[in-house]
Amino acid sequence: MSDRILIVRTINVEEMGPLLDACRSRWPSARICVLTSPNRREELCSDGRIGEAIEYSASGSGFGSPWNDGRDYDALVVPIRNARGWGYGNVWESVAAVTAKSFWVAAWSHNLRSVSLRRMLFRARMERFLGFACGIGARGFAYLFLLRCRLRKNRKGS
Amino acid sequence: MTTAPLQRVSVAILSYNRRDELHKTLNAVCRPEYPWREVLVADNGSTDGTVEFVRNAFPDVRLLALDRNIGIEASNRAYLAATAPWVLSLDDDSAPAVESFDVLAEELAREPQVAALALSVRRSASALERTSSSEIAYGFSSAGVLFNRAAIESIGPYDPELFLFTNELHWTARALLQGWRIRKYSGAVVVHRSASRNRHSSKHAFYYSRNLLLFLLRYAPTAQKAAMMSSYFRELLVCSLLHRTGVYLRACNSAWRIGAATREKIQPLPEDVFRSINPDLRAGFGYLG
Known part of the structure; x- marks a missing residue:
């Protein structure tokens, strides 16, 4: 296993600094690779703490399609903007095939916490199910919302 | 630097409870190299002494001190109070990074149908590759944009009911619907320090x-x-x-x-x-x- 860690997804510069510092203190000699969108790559390359910025190209915004560069990593880190890690199912599903010795979330983008890939993928499936279930109610609500505005218009017009 | 072009620009800064950040911004803006027509600060009823600080430390700044937080409506008031044909909108934690605003003002004179010129808003001034080209854009940030005052009068200012966030998106839609254009100009850089206070909640x-x-x-x-x-x-x-x-x-x-x-x-x-x-x-x- 090579001495290399992978940070999956990028966050803003203020949060990226503490995240890189946290990674550097846990894995002092590791080369830090960051998987990022093409438009952030140049900006990341200029940061001396980042060893490699890898482009993740997806059709839409955010993660969705599977990604794996075939390399082995010491650790895979997903920075999250909450404490528990909910809401990042698509990210975990995208990198599920990456070979890493350990998996981590960076709570609030800097507090490293070890997690199990299996557990995160289970959460991803739950999120998907929730999305499906909420979709039914959301569709009804959207039509109701639009109808209400139309009714108002007719009432004003009459 | 020639004086004339920047005399066609007023600076409008929105502030709310970030006195120290505003201090840095005013230090960067109120410099002899930038002979703006005027600098306006619209304060949304700050309780951290911002108003007193600006009055004492920057007496030449036109201060619109509001008694309560009315969100982006405060920006609207500053834009409409500005007397120059172009209004440079900044946040209390953003400031121009380079001395290229005279070139910029000349560029504006060539583009009367431009409603807003989105500047290059960056997190830091380092590692910048600047070009002086401008291109069609479909969005901007109030932390670094030059408004054509004629466009603000024609389109109207930000929708006040939004109060905060995405106001630029709504304004862009209205500008495009009225046939105005928005351009992005990467020759002028604004550094947005994105102070953490008031930002995550x-x-x-x-x-x-x-x-x-x-x-x-x-x-x-x-x-x-x-x-x-x-x-x-x-x-x-x-x-x-x-x-x-x-x-x-x-x-x-x-x-x-x-x-x-x-x-x-x-x-x-x-x-x-x-x-x-x-x-x-x-x-x-x-x-x-």
Whole structure:
């Protein structure tokens, strides 16, 4: 296993600094690779703490399609903007095939916490199910919302 | 640097409870190299001594001291109070980084149909590759944009009911619908320090989600409006469950009321224009709760 860690997804510069510092203190000699969108790559390359910025190209915004560069990593880190890690199912599903010795979330983008890939993928499936279930109610609500505005218009017009 | 071009620019800064950040910004703006027509600070009723500080330390700054926080309406007042034909809008934590604003003002004179010139807003001034080209854009940030005052008068200022966040998105839609253009000019750089204070809270999530819903309601193309709103509602519902918060439901409720009350603002954009604006429809933006 090579001495290399992978940070999956990028966050803003203020949060990226503490995240890189946290990674550097846990894995002092590791080369830090960051998987990022093409438009952030140049900006990341200029940061001396980042060893490699890898482009993740997806059709839409955010993660969705599977990604794996075939390399082995010491650790895979997903920075999250909450404490528990909910809401990042698509990210975990995208990198599920990456070979890493350990998996981590960076709570609030800097507090490293070890997690199990299996557990995160289970959460991803739950999120998907929730999305499906909420979709039914959301569709009804959207039509109701639009109808209400139309009714108002007719009432004003009459 | 020639004096004349910058005399055609007023600077308008919105401030709220970030006195130290505003101090840095005013230090960067009020310099002899930048002979602006005037510098205005619209303070949203800060309670940290911002108003007194500006009065004492920067007596030449025109101060619009409001007695309470009225959100982006304070920016509107500053834009309309400005006397120059161009208004450089800054946040209290953003400031021009390079001395290229004279070239910029000359560029503006060549483009009378430009409603706003989006400047290159960066997190830091280092490692910049600047070009002086300008290109068509479909968005900007109030932290670094030059408004054509004639456009503000014609289009109207930001929608005051939005209060905070996505106001630029709504204004862009209105400008494009009226035939104005927005251009991005990378020759002038504004460094946005993005101070953490006031930035991450449930308020952030509330206003962002509510205003995006209103954006979809008003400007999404008619054929896709229902599908887009439904998809965004789903995101908000999922986020409410995952983060165990009622903030997104409150945002829906508020959008429900404002949407119906401001029904006359519904003006769907053509599909290609809406696609170009490309609003970020991920729920949970900025919410750390």
